[in-house]
Amino acid sequence: MSEATTLYGDLGGQYAAELARHGVTSAMLTHKWQRVDLIAPHSDLDIRLALSGSPTSWRQWNESLAAAHRAAVAASPDNRRLLEHPPGFAFTVSEIDARQVAPAELATWSLINGHAPTLQRWRSRAQMAAWDSQDERFYRAILDARLRGRYQLAADSTDNVSRDMSGYRRHCVVWHYLALCWFAAACLATRTRCPGKTAALNQWRPAGLERFAELFLHQVHATTERGRPDAERLLRAAHRALAVAMGHVPVQAGGTSGLGHGSPSTAWIMTAGTLRVRRARWLYYLDPPPGAATGYLIAREAKELQAVTATLRTLAADRVTAEQQLAARMAELIPQGATTAATLRRALADLNRNSSVVEDFLTAPLG
CATH class of the missing domain: 1.20.120 (Four Helix Bundle (Hemerythrin (Met), subunit A))
Incomplete structure (x- = not known):
C-alpha cells in the first residue's frame, strides 16, 4: 500500500469521525480527484458532503462543521496543509439523484465513506451525460x-x-x-x-x-x-x-456569458452547494488552530465570491418571481471586492441579520 493511500485513507477516516463527534452527519463523504491524484505529503483533501436532507438550521450546521474542521486540523501540524480548508460543497442526495449537480463536478469524486455503489452510479451517469x-x-x-x-x-x-x-x-x-x-x-x-x-x-x-x-x-x-x-x-x-x-483544443465557439452551470436549476443548486459551506469556511479562517495560516485563504475568497455573485445576479434576472427576488437578496449579502478578515466578519454579521433569506436560499430548490 502506497504512502498516499495510507495517509489519505487514514485522514479521511479521521475527518469523518470528527464530523460525527460534532454532530455533522452525512449520507456520503467524498473528496475531489482520484486517490492516485493525491500526492503525499503535498496534496490537500478537498472534501464534498452529500447530505440526506437539509439541516434544521444551516447556521448551526456550519458552526458545527467549522468546529469539526478546526479540531481535525489541530490534531496534527501536517493537517494545516492536508486539510487546508473546510469542504467545498454540500449537496443533498435528492439533488444529486435529480441530476442537479454539474456532471463535470461529480465525475471527479472519490469515496471517503458511504455507499460505494451509489457513488459509482452517480459518477457513471455523470460520465454518460450529454456534453453541453x-x-x-x-x-x-x-x-x-x-x-x-x-x-x-x-x-x-x-x-x-x-x-x-x-x-x-x-x-x-x-x-x-x-x-x-x-x-x-x-x-x-x-x-x-x-x-x-x-x-x-x-x-x-x-x-x-x-x-x-x-x-x-x-x-x-x-x-x-x-x-x-x-x-x-x-x-x-x-x-x-x-x-x-x-x-x-478546439477554438471556443461563442461567448461564456449566461449561467456558468447550464440550466437555472443546476446553477441554483451549484451556487447553493458552495454557499452552504461558506459560513464554516469563514468561521474557520477567522479562528484557525494555533499555527495554521489562513490569511491567503481569506484573500482567495474574493475570486470565488465574484463568480458566485455573477451567477446569483443572472438567476435574479428582472426580479419578477419569488425565486428571482430571493436570488437578488442573496446576491446583496455576498461581499464584493477584496476580502479581508474584517470583510468576512461583516459578511457573517450580514448573514446572521438576514438568516431567513439565507436559510430559504440554501434550502429551497428553484421551482
Whole structure:
C-alpha cells in the first residue's frame, strides 16, 4: 500500500469521525480527484458532503462543521496543509439523484465513506451525460484562470507547508498548473469528463505531447531529490507543454456569458452547494488552530465570491418571481471586492441579520 493511500485513507477516516463527534452527519463523504491524484505529503483533501436532507438550521450546521474542521486540523501540524480548508460543497442526495449537480463536478469524486455503489452510479451517469455548454464553461474557466501568464508560482502559498519546501514548489507547478490545465484541455479536446489529473496525463497524449506527459508524471511521483529540476525550470517546461497542448483544443465557439452551470436549476443548486459551506469556511479562517495560516485563504475568497455573485445576479434576472427576488437578496449579502478578515466578519454579521433569506436560499430548490 502506497504512502498516499495510507495517509489519505487514514485522514479521511479521521475527518469523518470528527464530523460525527460534532454532530455533522452525512449520507456520503467524498473528496475531489482520484486517490492516485493525491500526492503525499503535498496534496490537500478537498472534501464534498452529500447530505440526506437539509439541516434544521444551516447556521448551526456550519458552526458545527467549522468546529469539526478546526479540531481535525489541530490534531496534527501536517493537517494545516492536508486539510487546508473546510469542504467545498454540500449537496443533498435528492439533488444529486435529480441530476442537479454539474456532471463535470461529480465525475471527479472519490469515496471517503458511504455507499460505494451509489457513488459509482452517480459518477457513471455523470460520465454518460450529454456534453453541453456548462461543460465548456467549467473546463475553460480552469484554463482562463491559469493560462496567458495568470498562473503565478509565488501566489501558491507555502504558509502551511511544514516540510520539503522545494518539493512542494515543484508540486505546485506540476499539479496546480500543468496537470490541472492538461486535465481541462483533455476534457475539451475529447468532449469527455475525465475523472482526474493522472488519468488525463496517461490517456490524452496527442502528437508532440508524449514526452511532456511522461516528464511531468515522473516529476510529481518522484521520491528522491536526485536529478530533479527546480520549480522555475519546471515552470518554463510547463509553459512550453501547455502551448503545444492548447493547439489540440478546439477554438471556443461563442461567448461564456449566461449561467456558468447550464440550466437555472443546476446553477441554483451549484451556487447553493458552495454557499452552504461558506459560513464554516469563514468561521474557520477567522479562528484557525494555533499555527495554521489562513490569511491567503481569506484573500482567495474574493475570486470565488465574484463568480458566485455573477451567477446569483443572472438567476435574479428582472426580479419578477419569488425565486428571482430571493436570488437578488442573496446576491446583496455576498461581499464584493477584496476580502479581508474584517470583510468576512461583516459578511457573517450580514448573514446572521438576514438568516431567513439565507436559510430559504440554501434550502429551497428553484421551482
